[in-house]
Amino acid sequence: MTRAFSAALIVALALGVAFLALPVVALLVDVPPADLVRRLDDGASLDALRLSLQTTAIALAAIVAIGTPAAYLLATRRFPGRSAIETVLELPLVLPPAVAGIALLSAFGPQGLLGGALDGAGLEVALTTTGVVLAQAFVASPLYVRQAQAAFAALDPTVLEAARTLGASPAGAFVRVAVPLARPALLSGAALAWGRALGEFGATLIVAGSFRGVSQTAPLAIYELFGSDFDAALALSVVLLAVSVALLAAIKLARPAAA
Amino acid sequence: MTLRADLHAVAGELDVEVSISAEAGRPLALAGPSGAGKTTVLRAIAGLAPAAGRIECGGETWLDGETGLTPEARRCGVVFQDYALFPQLDALGNVAFGLRFLPRRERARRALAALERFGLGARAHSRPAQLSGGERQRVALARALAIEPRALLLDEPLSALDPTTRGGARRELAAVVREAPVPVLLVTHDFTEAALLADEVAVMDAGHIVQRGTPTALAAAPASAFVANLTGASVLRGMARRRADGLTVVALDGGGEVASTDSGDGAVAVSVFPWDVALEPAGAAGHGSARNRVPARVTTVTTLGNRVRVGLEAPQPLVAEVTGPGAGALHLEPGREVVAAWKATATRLLPG
Numbered sequence: 243m244t245r246a247f248s249a250a251l252i253v254a255l256a257l258g259v260a261f262l263a264l265p266v267v268a269l270l271v272d273v274p275p276a277d278l279v280r281r282l283d284d285g286a287s288l289d290a291l292r293l294s295l296q297t298t299a300i301a302l303a304a305i306v307a308i309g310t311p312a313a314y315l316l317a318t319r320r321f322p323g324r325s326a327i328e329t330v331l332e333l334p335l336v337l338p339p340a341v342a343g344i345a346l347l348s349a350f351g352p353q354g355l356l357g358g359a360l361d362g363a364g365l366e367v368a369l370t371t372t373g374v375v376l377a378q379a380f381v382a383s384p385l386y387v388r389q390a391q392a393a394f395a396a397l398d399p400t401v402l403e404a405a406r407t408l409g410a411s412p413a414g415a416f417v418r419v420a421v422p423l424a425r426p427a428l429l430s431g432a433a434l435a436w437g438r439a440l441g442e443f444g445a446t447l448i449v450a451g452s453f454r455g456v457s458q459t460a461p462l463a464i465y466e467l468f469g470s471d472f473d474a475a476l477a478l479s480v481v482l483l484a485v486s487v488a489l490l491a492a493i494k495l496a497r498p499a500a501a
Numbered sequence: 502m503t504l505r506a507d508l509h510a511v512a513g514e515l516d517v518e519v520s521i522s523a524e525a526g527r528p529l530a531l532a533g534p535s536g537a538g539k540t541t542v543l544r545a546i547a548g549l550a551p552a553a554g555r556i557e558c559g560g561e562t563w564l565d566g567e568t569g570l571t572p573e574a575r576r577c578g579v580v581f582q583d584y585a586l587f588p589q590l591d592a593l594g595n596v597a598f599g600l601r602f603l604p605r606r607e608r609a610r611r612a613l614a615a616l617e618r619f620g621l622g623a624r625a626h627s628r629p630a631q632l633s634g635g636e637r638q639r640v641a642l643a644r645a646l647a648i649e650p651r652a653l654l655l656d657e658p659l660s661a662l663d664p665t666t667r668g669g670a671r672r673e674l675a676a677v678v679r680e681a682p683v684p685v686l687l688v689t690h691d692f693t694e695a696a697l698l699a700d701e702v703a704v705m706d707a708g709h710i711v712q713r714g715t716p717t718a719l720a721a722a723p724a725s726a727f728v729a730n731l732t733g734a735s736v737l738r739g740m741a742r743r744r745a746d747g748l749t750v751v752a753l754d755g756g757g758e759v760a761s762t763d764s765g766d767g768a769v770a771v772s773v774f775p776w777d778v779a780l781e782p783a784g785a786a787g788h789g790s791a792r793n794r795v796p797a798r799v800t801t802v803t804t805l806g807n808r809v810r811v812g813l814e815a816p817q818p819l820v821a822e823v824t825g826p827g828a829g830a831l832h833l834e835p836g837r838e839v840v841a842a843w844k845a846t847a848t849r850l851l852p853g
Contacts, residue, residue, distance in 0.1 A: 403549050404585040406572035408599030408648060414573075418598070422589050 266483065273473075273480045281477035289455050290463030291481065297371060297459060298439040301378035305435055309387045310428065314416060316387075317394035318402075328391075335384045342380055343448025350376060351449075373450035374457050378439035385438050389431025393424035430493040437489045440482065504546070504652050504684035508554035508564065512541040517708040521686070523652075523701070528678040528685040530699035532692050532731060537705040539688040540582075543654050546686065547579050548572035558651050558684065578650030578683075582657045584641035586629040592616055592640045593625040599648035615647035616640070619673075635666040642677060653678065655687040659694060668852030671697055692716070692732045693772060693851075704728050720775070720820045721812025722801040729805055734772035734849070735820045741765040741850060748792075748845055755816040759793040765850035777847035778821035780811065780831055783838040791842035795819070799837045802828065809833070813841055 273281070282288065316324065316331075334342060348354050350367040360367060367373040397420055405415040421428070443461045450457035452466060460482055467475035505522045517538035523529035531539040545552035548563065549572055556564035563570050586595050597612035616625055619639040629637055638658065645653060658674060659667050675698050678685045689695050695702045696716035703713040704727075712724040716732075723729035739753040741761075748760045751771050759771060779791060797819060801812035809828040813819040821841055823831075831839065 398585065400581050400583065400585040401587060403547075403572070404579065404581060404587070405598070406549065407547055407575075407577055407579045408644070409573045409576065409601060410598075411571075411573055419587060423587075 269476065269479055269483060273476050277473075278477050278480060281473050282481065284471075284474060286454055286458070286463055286467065287474055287478050290458050290460045290478070293371070293374070293455065293458065294440060294460040297374045298378055298436055301375045301382060301439050302432060302436050304375070304379050305383045305386050306428075306432055309383055310390055310421070311416070313387045313390035314394050314420060317391045317397075318399075331387055332384050334381050337381075339381060339442070339444025340448060343377060343445035346373075346376055346380060346445060346449050367449065369451045369453065369457065371450070371456055374446050374459060377445035377449045378442045381442055381445055382435040382439040386428075386431040386435035389427050389434065390424065393427030393431075394420060397423055426496045430496040433489045433493045433496070437486055440485060502559045502651075502683055504556075504558045504686065506542070506546055506554070506556045506564075508542070508545050508552045508556060510538075510541050510545045510550055510552040512538055512550070512708075515541075515708045517541045517545075519703075519705070519708075519710050521703055521710070523684040523686050525681065525683050525685075526679065527701060528681075528687060528699040530695035530702045531686065531688045531705055531710075532695040532702050533690065533705035534731070535690055538708040539690075539705050540656055542705075543579075543656055543686060543688050546575075546652070547577045547654055548575045561651070576648060576651050578645030578648060578653045580638075580641045580645050580653075580655040580658050583661055584629075584637050586637060586640060586644070588629050591626045591628050592621060592632065592636075592643075595629070595640055596644045596647050599644065612647060615643040618646075619643050633666070634662045635670055638662060638670055639673075642674070646677075646681070650683060652683050653681050653685045655685070657689055658687060660689075660691075672852065674698060692720075693734055693736060696720075696736055697770065704731060717812075717818035721810065721818060722803045723805065723810055726805050729775075729808075729810055729822075732820075734774050735778075735818065736851075737771040737773075737815075737817045737819065739769060739771060741767060741769045749850060751850070753795075753815075753817060757795045757815060757817075759795065759848060760845040761848035761850050762846050763848070763850035765852070768852075770851040772849045772851060773819075773843055773847055775810065775820040775822035778819065778841050778843045780821050780823055780827070780833070781840045781842055782831060783840060785840055789842065790844060792845040793848060794840050794842045797839055797841045799833055799835050799839060801835060802833050804828075813839070815841055 316328065347368060349356060350360055351357050352368055365372055367376055402415045402419055405419045410418055441461055446457065446459060447462060452458045452462040460478060464475050464478050467478065502525045503522060507520045510517045515538050519542055521529060531542060533539055541550055544550035546556055548569060552564060553567050554564060563575050587598060590598065593612050593616065596615050597608050600608040600611055603611060613622065613625060616622055619642060621636060621639055621643065624632060624636055632640065659671055662670055671694065678687065678698055687698060700715065701713065702716050702719055703710045704719065706727055712719060712728050719728060720732040720735055723732055737753055739751040741749050741751045744750050749763060749765050750758060750760050751769060752758050761771065783796065795815045797813040797815035799811055800814050803810040807825055809823050809825055811821045811823060811833055813821060819841055
């Protein structure tokens with residue numbers, strides 16, 4: 243009985259690993275490394291990669307700058323409406339990206355709720371690079387905020403109190419004690435969020451379209467190349483795969499330090 | 502320099518209402534069982550727990566009504582129960598944390614001096630996880646004292662230590678709290694610890710102070726059975742030496758000699774529970790098995806239900822507990838000469 247059960251567990255794991263790993267292996271088999279650079283050497287791929295790096299960097303900076311203090315507040319204070327706020331912050335995790343795109347347009351688009359105000363400030367969202375950043379930040383932020391909140395909630399509150407008795411203001415205790423202690427978790431949360439932003443497709447397409455150099459990020463370029471130049475699409479996919487693996491490795495390396 | 506606090510605070514279901522005062526050089530201990538509200542008082546004084554009332558220290562008002570200074574403005578040196586060291590900083594970084602107001606070089610110099618005072622100069626670059634319990638406690642003390650605090654607050658400063666480390670740490674701590682140039686308040690559930698560290702003890706029960714006084718006075722004349730039980734053992738000081746028959750003999754400071762089955766050497770504290778001490782008329786021969794027989798004079802007689810607490814001068818303060826009939830038979834009253842007798846097996850030795 244236990245033998246049969248063990249065998250079933252092993253089969254389930256083997257099936258799962260094969261299903262998840264095979265496509266990745268196939269991707270690598272199809273693109274010999276020597277070919278990689280040559281195939282990428284068309285303007286569209288490189289433009290898309292550059293745009294992806296720029297937009298995700300801005301989106302990630304915004305997520306960290308706003309998400310870190312927001313997560314600290316959620317983790318360290320009890321106030322009415324807190325769980326409602328948590329739900330709102332987690333919504334993008336389950337929202338279909340296409341819905342997120344439409345929602346972003348109806349909030350920040352030219353005819354949207356805040357469209358007029360943003361126009362006045364010279365910020366156009368529809369079909370622009372700004373829209374790309376907005377879509378990425380929207381879908382990726384929960385991944386960072388959740389990690390950050392969990393890390394701050396796990397801190398020993400006495401250590402923060404000790405900082406106060408030693409002359410630190412509440413802000414000083416946050417910057418000098420809470421953030422350094424939570425850093426491994428913050429880094430891995432940022433890596434997760436970055437990975438999610440890098441892969442953003444649906445919301446970006448709806449908010450900003452797919453214009454080379456303006457809104458065509460790497461995933462959108464893969465989709466376009468897929469119709470015309472499958473080899474180039476493969477090559478770009480391999481680059482994104484490499485970035486994903488590197489991110490995952492970074493997360494795994496950051497974790498043990500947190501323990 | 503004096504710390505005065507009249508405060509009301511709420512800890513969960515418990516209403517805490519106390520009035521205390523401590524002056525530099527005379528450490529005050531809050532003693533009581535866990536859940537009595539001791540830590541809440543300490544936190545309220547440090548500004549870490551909300552409170553109402555009035556707190557003054559060295560001429561400064563820390564709390565007036567409901568409005569008070571922030572913890573960082575009060576600058577209390579606090580040693581937390583688990584020390585609350587910053588795990589990401591080494592010992593030096595921990596001590597330097599509170600010295601932000603100094604230029605960088607001066608900060609490092611002062612932090613190192615504070616560590617060296619506690620014999621931790623060589624451990625300056627070790628992180629808390631690499632330090633032993635005793636070393637962590639000393640880093641916490643160094644960190645609290647380095648900021649030149651206006652008051653020193655210690656929350657169960659010895660309870661996180663293992664028994665072998667505790668004796669030495671207690672000796673060191675007793676010197677530190679008496680030499681501190683500021684008021685010292687310490688919280689402990691262990692009356693013996695309070696007696697060894699503080700000159701004055703306030704006993705707390707259910708959010709209120711039920712009795713206060715010197716440790717000797719509390720043990721000799723407890724106001725209630727609660728205080729009598731908390732005060733536990735009497736503590737005498739002396740010098741120990743080992744004798745050929747395997748017993749340790751302690752020459753008590755101020756005269757007298759007692760034996761113990763515990764081992765010990767040099768300066769020690771002798772502890773004996775009041776209910777282990779029997780009283781006999783002065784000059785009695787003493788044919789029993791009690792090896793320790795010390796002439797004593799009765800100072801106080803306190804009846805607690807069916808038992809009587811008897812404070813003695815032997816010549817160090819000692820407490821005996823006898824039954825009502827026993828006390829009547831001996832005509833116990835202040836000034837009467839008696840002999841206190843107890844067994845060597847009931848005599849505990851602590852590193853003094």
